[in-house]
Amino acid sequence: MNMTPKWWHDAVVYQIYPRSFCDSNNDGMGDLQGIISKLDYLKSLGVNVLWLSPVYKSPMDDNGYDISDYQDIAPEFGTMEDMDKLLAEAKKRDIRIIMDLVVNHTSDEHPWFVEARKSKDNPYRDYYVWRQPAEDGGVPDEMGSVFGGSGWEFDEQTGEYFLHIFSKRQPDLNWENPKVQEEVHKMMNWWIDKGIGGFRLDVIDLIGKEIDKKITGNGPRLHPLIQQMNRATFGDKDLLTVGETWDATPEIAKLYSDPAREEFSMVFQFEHISLTWKHGDKWQPIPLDLPTFKKVLTKWQVELADEGWNSLFWNNHDLPRVVSKYGCDGQYRVESAKMLATTLHMMKGTPYIYQGEEIGMTNVAFDSIDEYRDIETLNFYKERTENGVAPETMLAAVHENSRDNGRTPMQWNDSTNGGFSSVAPWIKVNPNYPEVNVSAALDDQNSVFYHYQKLIELRKSMPVIVYGEFEPVFEEHEKVFGYVRSDAQQRLFVLNNFTSDAITLDLPDHLQAEQVECVIANYEYPQALPASISLKPYESFAVLLPESR
Template identity: 65%
Template sequence: MKAFERKWWHSAVVYQIYPRSFMDANGDGIGDLAGIISKLDYLRQLGINLIWLSPVYRSPMDDNGYDISDYEDIAAEFGTMAEMEQLIEEAKARDIHILMDLVVNHTSDEHPWFLEALKGKDNPYRDFYIWRKPAPDGGPPNDFRSYFGGSGWAFDEASGEYYLHQFSVRQPDLNWENPRVQEEVHAMMNRWLDRGIGGFRMDVIDLIGKEVDKQIMAKGKNLHLLIHQMNRATYGARDKLTVGETWSATPEDALLYSDPERQELSMVFQFEHIKQTWDEKHGKWRSRPFELSRFKAVIDKWQTALADRGWNSLFWSNHDLPRAVSKFGDEGEYREASAKLLATALHCLKGTPYIYQGEEIGMTNVRWSTIEEYRDIESLNFYRERIAAGITHDEMMTGIHANGRDNARSPVQWDDSPHAGFTTGTPWMAVNPNYRSINVARALAEPDSILWHYQKLVALRKLYPVLVYGDYQMLFAEHPQVFAWLRRYEGDTLLVINNVSREHLTLDIPEPLQAWHGECLISNYAPRDQLAVSLELQPWESFALLIRE
């Protein structure tokens, strides 16, 4: 195997914070920077190395901050730039870097660039965005649909032209074919890097190379050139972590993004494993059953394809996805066991693990009965659109319960006091009613909690290079309930076995492995330090066994 040039972020663990829902320090019901600062010691105790901070820039909050009106100011509900700088410094004092969320495919319609663009076709900022004349019938230039529902074109009456918005109508797309857009964005990125951040998470970065008139939105012809130019102009010489959100990525694409010799990104988020439970016709709004065999095949494909040159990001959940234990585990009787299994599986694969806030205590999906209780613009838009098309309320709510983005956005459950200790005011979104039994305070007090399981996994990455650099070989590939693999590095072999089911299983062990014994690094039942002809596996049992030469 080709030796990787070791990077500090290879052994790191990233913790994502969705600020609006993390911790409210001033009682207005909205999480804020001061709230994050107040919890830095908790994060240091967990052992994480980076905070991926979802957007805190100034924004009208049409899409909860992913619609930015000023890249170099902080939204008032989150705090001030002085508090942002305090967060960077106080995190750094605890050996934690800040990964800023970079949203540069689009801006808010309140961004000064767009306000200038609206002033007329001759305005210098007009070409910062993407404009087209109406179709012969006066309608949109083409039939491109927004990812949030409806047409992807909005009409500007003053100029008689349409502008492109792949997301909300209030999120006009930037024109990355304009060199001035590139220059302005690069300068902004460098000013953030000069403040001492650890890098960027790049929102829908695979859309910036779009070929609009061909309706090629992802992976346009200039995409990799644009990212390479960004690398050279900004973070390339600074040894930062960069991860791109790329819903369109294949393993072959991921190698283009993450091969160090290409000078683009550290890694990308790919979503093939996430989409395994989406209906092929209706997408995320109609689920299909989880099938471990299909899921394993996807993980195996990505682990193998990026083995020698690229780098994987590892995640089960984020601010756009359902809670991991609700999607891939068993949120009922085996919530704790399955949450620990998911943690072990994630942290024992090759790549950089990401923990989404609340995942470390096994937070679950919310399940509200009325659409009025939800806040997410995507869910609200699609609910209205599909109800109008004849989909029933119950069918649409089933889809939202399974995959709606608000599942991950209910406030973090800190303790069993009112509103889960998130706020002394009225929370912007209701707290999950199960907070009295699922909360951080309770997890900290229980030595065998999910939280301490995560803490141990994070610590193990610092101690055992096989967890970071070991190669990967799947075992029991055809088994419908067992997810297992080997990792090998410099004389160490790590065996990871997971029973992804609520069944008691008897697993026959191949002869070469039957005599293995070693150190059980982690388990969610009694530790296992040796193998035999067969193993009796408990429901959702998971363990990692280290064998040293």
């Protein structure tokens, strides 16, 4: 191992989407006091970092990713006193809080933008990106919005267009303005002084954009801006920083996460996620091709082995539930959820668990588009159906890939609304909450929850999982994902059946053993590895091989 150990190397992060986690005051929306009430549950799971999706003051056009005040809390979530209490109570349990920070854009209600649109010579005008209309009076160029339509919005008051890569209520900040940089750094230091454990930086690869050259992600100014941020804020502190970088390759990820470059701890890359999107379009879902999927994950494991660091995740607030996406959310929900957990948590990197993943929560299939709340889902449904896509086709794509799959309320028990709230929540609860909930999971020693708890314990007690080398096996096999993790002391063989089929597998000589120590499995623990083994549907295990090869 060539790298200096960091506290976050063996940490496990749990992502909370606050509006859907726990509603303490029964207004239909989750809040900070609700999170505080569940800290003992999270401690028992074993996680030691909580990443909160944004809780800042916001008009909630994009569920809080449109911030109107970086140094205040949205009233629906509570107060700054609640935030301070959450930090204090988490610290008592050795849990750190990571803040989700959005600095590519603000809300159009942020005081900077309110001032900026008053006049072209306002001191805050250059905090944002403005352009004159095109010669025909229309949009300046063809820059599109991630949420559909043009990325330019006309401002009547000043007769110019402002840029919004996302919603028109999320104007992009002008990172070429040193005052913007100073303001953001000052705000970040304010949060660091409060005692947070770090930042998850939303769409951070967009801050180096060059509009006139049509460059959005990974612009030439990106890394100098991040290095400047590092020096001005978290660089000399022992914090976890993770950047959301949709277009990152392993080479780009090394630029972000090689400690010598002084940027971030790690990034989120999405190459494995987009493999089930036809031509990169999430609204045209296609089946998972396992050999390609394995190649991508192996590439990231191997390429970042000695430089940089990997984040490990299956789902988040923007993605569908993993057991529905890559597993089986019906007959083999428990088995496949455990298999997917083992696959991910035995790899090298920092694992991220999204709320409800640890109990095997599934996608939701609402009957009508009217039951969805996500701005991206609603915009694309309207756009595609108006352009000829059949409503039932589009609804099927929504069922598979809508961001609302991960945003239905956390299922705590089998009472009304899954124990999330005593009143109707902001979005409906998944109807399967009577069977799939925390209370039922805690009562069942064979539940998905205890499997995750065991995986977290293993990571904290076995250095081979944290730092060991990664060697793929059965690379071309269409049904299993296998690999070996090894260091000077141990060899750990991990084998996962990604299908509902029973499989017979011939093991190569170096993986055969008359006796093995199994550390985790979702069926019986194997005692030996003969030349030929049989795997049950979604069977998964990790075994320590004898030291002699």
